[in-house]
Amino acid sequence: MEIKVVRKVLDANEKMAEQNRALFKDKGVFVINVMSSPGSGKTTILERTLNNIMPGIKTAVIVGDVSTTHDADRLAKSGAPVVQVNTDAFGGDCHLAAHVIENAASQLDLDNIDLLIVENIGNLVCPAEFDLGENLKVVVLSVTEGEDKPVKYPLMFRVCDSAILNKIDLLPYLDYEKDLAVESIRKIHPDMPVFEMSAKTGDGFDAWTDWLKRCVSEK
Numbered sequence: 001m002e003i004k005v006v007r008k009v010l011d012a013n014e015k016m017a018e019q020n021r022a023l024f025k026d027k028g029v030f031v032i033n034v035m036s037s038p039g040s041g042k043t044t045i046l047e048r049t050l051n052n053i054m055p056g057i058k059t060a061v062i063v064g065d066v067s068t069t070h071d072a073d074r075l076a077k078s079g080a081p082v083v084q085v086n087t088d089a090f091g092g093d094c095h096l097a098a099h100v101i102e103n104a105a106s107q108l109d110l111d112n113i114d115l116l117i118v119e120n121i122g123n124l125v126c127p128a129e130f131d132l133g134e135n136l137k138v139v140v141l142s143v144t145e146g147e148d149k150p151v152k153y154p155l156m157f158r159v160c161d162s163a164i165l166n167k168i169d170l171l172p173y174l175d176y177e178k179d180l181a182v183e184s185i186r187k188i189h190p191d192m193p194v195f196e197m198s199a200k201t202g203d204g205f206d207a208w209t210d211w212l213k214r215c216v217s218e219k
């Protein structure tokens with residue numbers, strides 16, 4: 001019984017995601033969905049990404065959190081239009097769903113946007129199950145989270161199109177085996193691009209934005 005209920009929720013989400021995909025395609029908007037556990041650096045990466053790709057690429061952001069507008073406030077400083085979604089208004093969901101994106105996107109001038117970035121709610125489990133109608137999914141893993149997270153949360157790493165290994169500036173202070181982390185990602189998703197970077201120092205950042213720019217230009 002419980003499985004049927006979950007199935008229905010996911011089927012309804014899939015329908016809405018297809019509608020979103022058609023709308024974004026019609027409007028010529030490329031959409032990426034950035035996911036990770038809380039604190040791995042999504043907002044910091046996006047702050048630097050927006051500074052790097054704008055104004056060349058007209059970008060907007062939808063950011064999800066259970067509560068507060070902290071991330072939207074940080075990202076709005078770039079000048080990009082930002083819509084904050086707080087899920088505590090509807091039960092504190094731990095992920096963004098397609099109907100939430102549809103609603104948030106209706107507050108944006110899609111005719112004037114090339115790239116829409118979604119910062120999902122910090123969680124390595126639920127967001128992986130919800131298609132939003134995006135073109136690409138990106139997972140961020142930071143070096144303070146342990147090398148084994150990809151094999152512990154395989155669905156996230158399977159469904160994503162690229163991975164960012166963030167906070168490499170901290171490696172000298174940790175017993176973290178970076179190669180083991182990359183190997184752990186490759187075990188789940190053998191040919192996925194992995195961008196090793198520090199969003200704090202900017203080290204390794206260009207490979208990520210070059211890839212993103214290429215994806216947007218090839219849309």
Ligand SMILES: Nc1nc2c(ncn2[C@@H]2O[C@H](COP(=O)(O)OP(=O)(O)O)[C@@H](O)[C@H]2O)c(=O)[nH]1
Pocket residue numbers: 036037038039040041042043044045122166167168169170197198199200201
């Ligand atoms: N040392 C270091 N800290 C970082 C880096 N990226 C983010 N942080 C810090 O990690 C914390 C969480 O970052 P935030 O961007 O809010 O993560 P989010 O919850 O995934 O959006 C903040 O204190 C950031 O300053 C990085 O590359 N290196």
Ligand SMILES: [Mg+2]
Pocket residue numbers: 042043044071119
């Ligand atoms: Mg954030």
